[in-house]
Amino acid sequence: MTEKHLWHGRFNEAPADSLMAFTQSIGFDVRLWQDDIAGSIAHAQMLGASGVLPRTESDAIVAALRRVESEFASGTFAFAPNDEDIHTAIERRVTEIAGAAGARLHTGRSRNDQVATALRLFAKREFAATARRVLHCIDVLDRRAQEVGDTYLPGYTHLQRAQPVLLSHHLRAHAWALSRDVGRLLDAITRLDVSPLGAGALAGTSLPTDAHDSQRRLGFAGIFANSLDAVSDRDFVAEGIFALTMVAVHLSRIGEEWVLWTSEEFGFASLSDRHATGSSMLPQKKNADIAELARGKAGRIIGNLTGLLATLKGLPLSYNRDLQEDKEPLFDSLDQVNRGLEAVADMISAATFHVDVMQRAADAPSLVATDLAEWLVARGMPFRQAHAKVGELVSRSLASGTSLVDLVRADDQLGPDAAALFAPGIAVRRRTSHGAAGPSAAASQREELHRVITALQARLP
Ligand code: ARG
Numbered sequence: 001m002t003e004k005h006l007w008h009g010r011f012n013e014a015p016a017d018s019l020m021a022f023t024q025s026i027g028f029d030v031r032l033w034q035d036d037i038a039g040s041i042a043h044a045q046m047l048g049a050s051g052v053l054p055r056t057e058s059d060a061i062v063a064a065l066r067r068v069e070s071e072f073a074s075g076t077f078a079f080a081p082n083d084e085d086i087h088t089a090i091e092r093r094v095t096e097i098a099g100a101a102g103a104r105l106h107t108g109r110s111r112n113d114q115v116a117t118a119l120r121l122f123a124k125r126e127f128a129a130t131a132r133r134v135l136h137c138i139d140v141l142d143r144r145a146q147e148v149g150d151t152y153l154p155g156y157t158h159l160q161r162a163q164p165v166l167l168s169h170h171l172r173a174h175a176w177a178l179s180r181d182v183g184r185l186l187d188a189i190t191r192l193d194v195s196p197l198g199a200g201a202l203a204g205t206s207l208p209t210d211a212h213d214s215q216r217r218l219g220f221a222g223i224f225a226n227s228l229d230a231v232s233d234r235d236f237v238a239e240g241i242f243a244l245t246m247v248a249v250h251l252s253r254i255g256e257e258w259v260l261w262t263s264e265e266f267g268f269a270s271l272s273d274r275h276a277t278g279s280s281m282l283p284q285k286k287n288a289d290i291a292e293l294a295r296g297k298a299g300r301i302i303g304n305l306t307g308l309l310a311t312l313k314g315l316p317l318s319y320n321r322d323l324q325e326d327k328e329p330l331f332d333s334l335d336q337v338n339r340g341l342e343a344v345a346d347m348i349s350a351a352t353f354h355v356d357v358m359q360r361a362a363d364a365p366s367l368v369a370t371d372l373a374e375w376l377v378a379r380g381m382p383f384r385q386a387h388a389k390v391g392e393l394v395s396r397s398l399a400s401g402t403s404l405v406d407l408v409r410a411d412d413q414l415g416p417d418a419a420a421l422f423a424p425g426i427a428v429r430r431r432t433s434h435g436a437a438g439p440s441a442a443a444s445q446r447e448e449l450h451r452v453i454t455a456l457q458a459r460l461p
Contacts, residue, residue, distance in 0.1 A: 006088050006106075024084040025324050031331060032086050033072045035121040036114070039197060040090065041065050042217035043109055050210040052108065057101040064098035065090075085324075087111050087118070108209040110201035112231040112319040117197040119326070120236065121218065124189055126334050127240055128461050131185040133338055134247060135453065137345040138175045138182075142449060144348060145171040150439050152428040153268060153358035154367060163370055164362035164428040165437035167353065168446075175449060177250045182456045184243035189461060192236035195220035199230035202318040232318040234308070237326045241305045244333040248301040251340045255294030258347070262288045267357045272350035275343075290343045297336050304329035363424045365404040369394055371421045371430055376413060389413070 005015065041062055048058025068090055071077040083089035088111075095102035145168035155165035195218055198204070198211025204227045215223040224230035261268040262276075271288055279285035311325045369390050376386035393411070397404040409419040421427065431438030435445060 005082055005084070006091065020082075020084065023321070023324075025327065026079065026083050026085050026089060028328055028331060029086045029115075029324075030089075032115075032118045032122055032327075033077075033090065034069070035118040035125075036086050036090055037065050037069045037072075038121055038218065039114060039117040039214075040094070040105060042214040043114075043197060044105055045217055046210055046214040047104070047107055049213055050208060052207055052209055053101075053104055057104055060098045060101035061094060061105050064094045064102055067097055068093050085111075085115075087114050108200065108205040108207045109197070110199075110231070110319075112201050113196050113199040113227075115323075116199075116231055116233070117195065117218070119330075120192050120194070120196065120220070123192055123236055123240055123330070124461065127185045127189050127192075127243070130244065130247070130334060130338055130341070131182045131456075131460060133341040134178050134182050134185070135457065137341050138178050138449075138453060140345040140349045141171045141175040141178075142446070145169075145175070146446070148353060148355070150425075150428075151353065151355045151358065152362050152425065154362045154364070155437060161361065161364060161367055163431070163437070164367055165431070166428060166439060166442060167358065168442055169437045171348075172445060172449060174250065174254050177253075178247070179449070179452050179456065181243060181247045181250060184246060185240070186456065186459045188236060188239045188243050190221075191239065193221040195223045196230035196233070199224055199227035202231055203227055228318040232315065232320075232323070234312055234323060234326050237330050238305070238308055238312065241301075241308060241330055241333050244337045245298075245301050245305045247337050248298040248333070248340065251294040251337075251344050252296075252298035254344060254348075255288075255291040258291035258351075259288050259295070262291070262351075267354055268361075269354060270352045271347060272352075275347040275350055288347075290347045294340050294344050297340060301333050301336055304333045359424065362428070365397075365422055366394065368404075368421050368427050371427050372408060372414065372418055374430075375418050375421060379413075381413070 005011075044053075044058045044061040044065065047053040047061075048055045053061075068077065071093070077089075077093070079089055080092060083092060091102075091105055094105055148167045148171075151167040152164045153167050153170065154161040155163050155170070195211065195215035197214045197218070198209055211223055258269065258271075260266050262271055271286065271290075273286075275290055276286045277289045279287065308326060308329045311322050315322055372390045372393075373383065373386040376389065377383050381389075393407050393414075394404060396402070397407055405419050405422045408414045408422070409416055411418075421430075428438050429440075432440045435441060
């Protein structure tokens, strides 16, 4: 063998090409370079501070790591064929630079605690970055909600027109869902903020290392209590991917609505040219591809979550190479969710709402039915009886072709006062209860949303 693997000692033959091709992770875990270097610097400094290595040696290792860092930052780091993952690549280069001192970097450490450390540092930073992107998307929804004032549209259940709701209320409903995602990402950060460094391969070390020292240097809030758990725990990856999956599911639901809203059938909104695509054959087409992919990519992101859980479910303690399969689903979910958040926020931000179409749809007589029933209830009729009475009027209107408003005007118990409820825009204003869809509850809801967002922002690391 020309160049040796880090673990070559007990082997007499070089690894097969097929083994390397199948098992190496450098193609994707290269993304952890800065986190691996941060972990290694903290480890080397700890070895110097605790007297496991002479200061001159720990200083030489740290200087070599800083040089590797600048090689990565400038894109000049040269990979070798035997670099099976980012951790071995960096250690190999440190040893090239620092010679005998470099060969001491791995003292009291295993790739198992090393990789867990790097991945936690990465996840901590990236979950916070995604949380910021979710907050931006919430801000776009809230700004558009503010802009559209008292515009209303039909609210739906079962995708059947139900009652009129303010457009701002509808947009903020999605903002509320996304605000919970920010909370989940921040909760995941709180739980993952634990240093696994010092757990070694699985059982700690006989050397007088100081895991609290490296924990403090890395800025982790806590430290592992059990070395087996420290190297086998990927709960934080699964939890983070779940939080990302929930974002994806929320973006997917938004996407589905925008596909509908921008269709000719609904006509509630138009996309800006910059956020729509054309057809290669049909010259008239303007397609909502961002909305469709917001919906479509959720499938694959759910796959990342279920894939990782399936990988974890059968693993005995402690580290198993299966755990290397934690990274691609995490990276992919982060990338897809980050891009989706940006595209959906841009799409919504630049879209045009067709207020007249929305309001005309919401002014359809059938959407007043609940108000008629409540009007009777306010005058003493039991709700069930009122519901049945209005239902019969709706049925009679459909069968006879007489408009519902005429039937209401002519009715003994309803009459002209109740018929006034059909005037455009009346029904939405009557939604006055706590958190309701009408204008009177909108201002306090907005304040509450801003309060929640401010509290979430304060929790960002
Ligand atoms: N690339 C590996 C991973 O991501 C590093 C750990 C390998 N450790 C080992 N003992 N083979 O999990």
